[in-house]
Amino acid sequence: MSKLSKIFFDPYLFFSIFLISFLGLFFLYSASNGDTSIVLKQFIFVVLGLILMLLVSQPDPDLFRRYALLFLIFSFLLLGATILFGPEINGAKRWVRIGSFSIQSSEFLKLALPVFLASFLHSKRLPIQPKEVIISLLIIGTAFIVIAKQPDLGTGLIVALSGLFVLFLSGLSWGFMGGSLALLIISSPFLWNVLLQPFQRQRIATFFGIDSDPLGAGWNIIQSKIAIGSGGLFGKGFGEGSQTQLNFLPETETDFIFSVIGEEFGFFGVLLLLSIYLFILMRCFYLSLNARDRFCRLVIGGISLTFAANLIISLCMVVGLLPVVGMPLPFISKGGSALLSLFLAFGIITSMGTHKKFLPQ
Amino acid sequence: MIFEERQIEKNNFSSRVIILFALMGLGFVAALIQIFLLQVSSYSDYEIAALKNKNYIIPIQSLRGEIFDRNGRYIVRNEPTFDLITRPDSIKNIDSFLDQIEPVIFLSESEKFLYLKLFKDKAFANKELVLKKDLTEVEIARFNVRSHAFENAFIDKRYRRVTDYPKIFSHVLGYTSRSKSPYKLLSNIPISHWKDGELIYANGFIEGKTGLEETYNSQLIGKPGQRVYEVNARGRLVKSLEYRPSQNGSSLKTYLDIEAQMSAAKFLGSRRGAVVAIDLSSGGINVLYSSPSYSINKLSNGLSVDELQNLINDENKPFFNRALQGRYPPASTIKPAIAMFGLANKLVDWDFQIKDPGFFTLPEDGRVYRGWKKGGHGIVNLRKALLVSSNTYFFSLAYQADINELALHLSNLGFGKDVCKDCFDEDQAFVPTPEWKYKKINTAWFKGDTVNLGVGQGYFVATPIQLANYASILANKGKGFELSLVMNSEERYMPKIWQNNEYNELDWKRMHQALTDVIESDFGTARSIRDLKTFSVAGKSGTAELVGLDSKEAYKDLRDTELLRDHSIIVVFGPMPNPKYAVSVVIENGESGGAVAGPVAIEVLKSLINNE
Incomplete structure (x- = not known):
């Protein structure tokens, strides 16, 4: 087989992602009350994304490793540009305009950070040294604070998690972890007051029942639970969800799109959707265990675990297990940047998982 | 890295990635259990909550019973009158609408003031609003000739409670007037919905205050009906889902002559x-x-x-x-x-x-x-x-x-x-x-x-x-x-x-x-x-x-x-x-x-x- 004719492609990942993103278009149609322009835009992103995923799968993992630092710096610059020049939407600066496109700059960091940390740590001896850990944590902390201050706590947490996953997978000592956990708990009042915006504090307080105000901050969660609960086993049918169609449910196209699915397709619909997600995660798990080297393993593990965390937080949020921090449902929620970043992520995973190194015996 | 070291690293990675995926699995299972609790265990609670959200019940006034003398002649009856009713949500420009209708139907300053005061709310929730009560025959005729020009207004019948012997039976009959607590008639309809009730009487939900009208109020008043609307989160009526007609009150036959x-x-x-x-x-x-x-x-x-x-x-x-x-x-x-x-x-x-x-x-x-x-x-x-x-x-x-x-x-x-x-x-x-x-x-x-x-x-x-x-x-x-x-x-x-x-x-x-x-x-x-x-x-x-x-x-x-x-x-x-x-x-x-x-x-x- 010649090298040129070889296409790096993982059929399991590709087709399950293909399936879930087209199902997502279908859900989005109902969630947007039948707004075809939104669906069409999303469709274009899905097609572009699938192509991007295929393209990104082709280069050898070494390429990513080599350019990881550059990618990270570029991502931070983009983030800086957002803070300096980005338009303020709903009191938050999250977007940067490039030509006619708006890009949510923090999405890039979600990939750049784990790839960079994997490239930084993959060659280090076990156990990794405090100096390396501190450098890694500084980068992670900077990324988190910058994004959380936009404010976009949800993405900030996910970005931080992506870095921490890589750090953990690369052999962070257990003692260190125990110590930092204790430190985190001690410093939590400080984090609460400095990092969180008043509305975020409000949401978290509401979640823990400190401030029960059914028409205020708790309203969204109540309506989301009503939507999901009233879907029952079989759901109310496509386009028939009263919570969704009569606008009782907020943010149906983004944060609460899962509630739409729960309401209109019921428990069985939800099970079907979750099993596709589960399949994707299982495949990533398999690829991470069988990747050719440490760098690939760390990247696949870091990115796919980030994906899993993103999914689970998003689910737990809308079903009332976690406070609402604003987290889209991967591959389904409206949003081009998030979608492209996901396809990019799975392109990287495919590249890492399908390239084999022919080692001299 | 030498081979052994790589193997140790690989094992270390494997065990750690398993731990993390297992943690994610736990989160996944927790979400799934919560979804099961919502959709299967507590389904009926949430189904009711969803219905409460979307269903807006309003009362329909019932026609009060009439009162007869011992020879079966009317003492009190329900006399139809005609009101001009509008649909504010289909009126795009309120000022030009009023300019257009004023040559046809005379409006006093207080009528206009009251109308403008309620207009915005009613338009927002696409509910009807009375512009003028008790139209004269001339006004009805003038409006009917031009009704094609007013798609957002129509004439509807409203009753008044009258007697042909107003000064003779006043003490014994008593009078009716707007009820302060009509919502007690139908406890399943929230109090705040009564303002949107479908009225039969020109002066609203009425009840007997004195005389026979009071003593026999519960018999005369009948039972209000109800209409269930589907309503969106902003309170706008989307469509009518269910209609239960009102039951007319029973009439009174008296010994009076x-x-x-x-x-x-x-x-x-x-x-x-x-x-x-x-x-x-x-x-x-x-x-x-x-x-x-x-x-x-x-x-x-x-x-x-x-x-x-x-x-x-x-x-x-x-x-x-x-x-x-x-x-x-x-x-x-x-x-x-x-x-x-x-x-x-x-x-x-x-x-x-x-x-x-x-x-x-x-x-x-x-x-x-x-x-x-x-x-x-x-x-x-x-x-x-x-x-x-x-x-x-x-x-x-x-x-x-x-x-x-x-x-x-x-x-x-x-x-x-x-x-x-x-x-x-x-x-x-x-x-x-x-x-x-x-x-x-x-x-x-x-x-x-x-x-x-x-x-x-x-x-x-x-x-x-x-x-x-x-x-x-x-x-x-x-x-x-x-x-x-x-x-x-x-x-x-x-x-x-x-x-x-x-x-x-x-x-x-x-x-x-x-x-x-x-x-x-x-x-x-x-x-x-x-x-x-x-x-x-x-x-x-x-x-x-x-x-x-x-x-x-x-x-x-x-x-x-x-x-x-x-x-x-x-x-x-x-x-x-x-x-x-x-x-x-x-x-x-x-x-x-x-x-x-x-x-x-x-x-x-x-x-x-x-x-x-």
Whole structure:
């Protein structure tokens, strides 16, 4: 087989992602009350994304490793540009305009950070040294604070998690972890007051029942639970969800799109959707265990675990297990940047998982 | 890295990635369990919550029952009127809409102000809004010709509660007005939704406030229906999902007689007073009229503040229902009751005679109680005492009575009690007793008080309806019904019999004869009304003194002040010898009972007999 004719492609990942993103278009149609322009835009992103995923799968993992630092710096610059020049939407600066496109700059960091940390740590001896850990944590902390201050706590947490996953997978000592956990708990009042915006504090307080105000901050969660609960086993049918169609449910196209699915397709619909997600995660798990080297393993593990965390937080949020921090449902929620970043992520995973190194015996 | 080291690293990675994926798995399972709890375990709770969100129930007003007289003629009916109604959500420019409609339909400043005030809210939730109430025929015609130009406005029917006899039945019917708590009718509809209710009446959700409208409100009002709308999160009505029609209220058939009530009003004229007539076969009230009256239509459908103030401040007190609440001394009309007491207790018999010198002297202190005729009536027996209304005879009869027994006897005849089952706000008036006097004015009972009671004066007061009830017991020879305004086929009330073994049929016959002679004989005190009719009538008149005076001369000075003049009272029943109706008439400051109140009673009796 010649090298040129070889296409790096993982059929399991590709087709399950293909399936879930087209199902997502279908859900989005109902969630947007039948707004075809939104669906069409999303469709274009899905097609572009699938192509991007295929393209990104082709280069050898070494390429990513080599350019990881550059990618990270570029991502931070983009983030800086957002803070300096980005338009303020709903009191938050999250977007940067490039030509006619708006890009949510923090999405890039979600990939750049784990790839960079994997490239930084993959060659280090076990156990990794405090100096390396501190450098890694500084980068992670900077990324988190910058994004959380936009404010976009949800993405900030996910970005931080992506870095921490890589750090953990690369052999962070257990003692260190125990110590930092204790430190985190001690410093939590400080984090609460400095990092969180008043509305975020409000949401978290509401979640823990400190401030029960059914028409205020708790309203969204109540309506989301009503939507999901009233879907029952079989759901109310496509386009028939009263919570969704009569606008009782907020943010149906983004944060609460899962509630739409729960309401209109019921428990069985939800099970079907979750099993596709589960399949994707299982495949990533398999690829991470069988990747050719440490760098690939760390990247696949870091990115796919980030994906899993993103999914689970998003689910737990809308079903009332976690406070609402604003987290889209991967591959389904409206949003081009998030979608492209996901396809990019799975392109990287495919590249890492399908390239084999022919080692001299 | 050497191979072994790489293998250690790989194992380390594997175990760590397994730990993290397992953690993610736990989160995944937690979410799944929560979804199961929501969608399967608590499904019905959330289903109800979702329905509550989207379903907006509004009430539909029911049509109130109508009220008929005993001959099936309308007393109160629902009269349709026409209102101009708009759909604010389809009106794009409110100013140009008003400019367009004003040449067609005149709008007052207050109508426009009210409309503009409510416009935004109603437009937001696409609800209807009344622009102008009670259109004239000309306005309806003008609008209909141009209706194609107004797609967002239409004319709809709304009812008003009216009577064709507004000034005659006002006290007995009572009025309706906007209800303060209509939501109590349908508890499943939240209070805040009632403002959006579908109305049938022009003045909103109404309820009876006084009279029959109040007493029978729960029957008349019917049951509101309901309409369920699907509503979105912003409160906009999306579509109608369910409709349950309202149930009309049931109508009332009363014993009232329009003609008789009209003649009571006509013959009382502008004088202050009351007329009550009772059907002897049932205890049904045929006439219940208090004068002066006011227009019940205006009170129910909107009265200006000035008009209301004038009514409230009127010194004749038109809102005061004299028939049920006016307290008057029964005066000589009580004498038949005293006679019954004397006979039953063997204090007198029909042959017992006294010499009437024109006054009675109380043996204890020598105080003199005068009769109405100077010089007296000579030798009087019981029959003559009733005919000529001898005060001396009844003073001396009452003098022998035990006051507590006499008070009990009067209370058995309905005095000092409610006598009507369904009258609104009836006053009990009172029969004085020693106990009452001590409590009320902290004075001991004098024998003279009992003597005064014998001629229906002193502390004793009764209402016109109590007097009519008393007349009906006399007419029915001791049989008394609980009076009622509304015919009720389900509940038959057994009459209560005034029983006393010592008082027999013969006594009743002689009593009826004596009372007939009061009017029909040449000596009766009420003979002046004898020729007003073709049938014979029994009765007893009275002149209630407001000021105790010793002589007629003294009264002549008093007459100059109208409000201190005597009240004119009469109770009658007829036609004799088999009476069908009993009537009481009281005319305030009307003076001589027979001559003043008598003709009114006879006219009412005549119209009742002619109208059967």
